[in-house]
Amino acid sequence: MTDTTERSLRDPREVIREEMTMHAVIKAALADGPLTVPELASAIGRPAEEVLYWVMGMRRYGHVVEMPEADDEGYFPYALPKGA
Structure with a gap:
């Protein structure tokens, strides 16, 4: 598994x-509920900076939504939109 704290080289x-391919992977990881970018990175075994890129693209086009409250570390969880 990839170390999610290591910068992507x-x-x-x-x-x-890989963005379009990763949409399905990220959506599957979010199927059980909201996750932050570091949690997603850990769940799918990819570096957090790559996951951040993909999540921001998905957010822009409504494939995921940002939850209103940050966690204790300041990360906002992302979830699938209602009805998705």
């Missing part, structure tokens, strides 16, 4: 190419 173009 991959070319950003590779991360961008």
Whole structure:
């Protein structure tokens, strides 16, 4: 499993190419409830900076929603929109 605290050394173009594939993986991880980016990264075994990129794209287009309250560490959880 990938260390989620380690910065991604991959070319950003590779991360961008995987975005559409990762939507299904992230949605599956969120099926049981909201998760923060670090929790998602741990759940799917990918670096947090890559997960952040994918989640922000998904948020922009309404595939995930940001919850109104941050956790104790200041991270906002993300969830699937109602009816998704």
